[in-house]
Amino acid sequence: DAGVIQSPRHEVTEMGQEVTLRCKPISGHNSLFWYRQTMMRGLELLIYFNNNVPIDDSGMPEDRFSAKMPNASFSTLKIQPSEPRDSAVYFCASIADGGNAQPQHFGDGTRLSIL
Amino acid sequence: AQSVTQLDSQVPVFEEAPVELRCNYSSSVSVYLFWYVQYPNQGLQLLLKYLSGSTLVKGINGFEAEFNKSQTSFHLRKPSVHISDTAEYFCAVSDYSGYALNFGKGTSLLVTP
Numbered sequence: 001d002a003g004v005i006q007s008p009r010h011e012v013t014e015m016g017q018e019v020t021l022r023c024k025p026i027s028g029h030n031s032l033f034w035y036r037q038t039m040m041r042g043l044e045l046l047i048y049f050n051n052n053v054p055i056d057d058s059g060m061p062e063d064r065f066s067a068k069m070p071n072a073s074f075s076t077l078k079i080q081p082s083e084p085r086d087s088a089v090y091f092c093a094s095i096a097d098g099g100n101a102q103p104q105h106f107g108d109g110t111r112l113s114i115l
Numbered sequence: 116a117q118s119v120t121q122l123d124s125q126v127p128v129f130e131e132a133p134v135e136l137r138c139n140y141s142s143s144v145s146v147y148l149f150w151y152v153q154y155p156n157q158g159l160q161l162l163l164k165y166l167s168g169s170t171l172v173k174g175i176n177g178f179e180a181e182f183n184k185s186q187t188s189f190h191l192r193k194p195s196v197h198i199s200d201t202a203e204y205f206c207a208v209s210d211y212s213g214y215a216l217n218f219g220k221g222t223s224l225l226v227t228p
Contacts, residue, residue: 004158031214033215042218042219042220042221043159043205043218043221045215045216045217048214048215050214055214056214056215091158091159093158093159095214103149103161103164104159104161104216106158106159106160107158108156108157108158109156109157109158
């Protein structure tokens, strides 16, 4: 299996621009998670989906952030407008059936720099 | 809500020496506990997990962890580390849903010759 695929791997853009991060979960996995990693705050859960439906978005920092999962094989995390404090590494992870604490499989992340 | 505290942000150790990375959790309910490892420029990989049963859990790459309910701890150990074990290690906790994980801030393990 190809694993969780994230794109782009790196993104550098100016503040105020719209940023879209993409994730393809492992085929057959029905839960998907978006995390943000920074030195100051560590790894934070932003939102997660189960069967394409958002279950908990309490970690989404502000209305500038939005996430969608239009189908089982694709999800996006969008920031509009972007700000320098959004600079971080964003990870996507997926799991199979959520019962019995199945391990989360992480992508390699998108390193986002907002100038 | 559940949370974890990783007591050491950095742990330097010489090759072939033993290491212990400390993790304490806080929860009002029973939990699942995990250790993940992150190599540079990569995502996290599961090392081991505790769900129930034996309190000593063995994982990949020779790592093991012991669940101690009375001390609310889940420390990670390896008897002899290799240079290749240099990475960031994260302790995490979830409730019985097994969905959302709360991660600690991570411990950077640096193994030197």
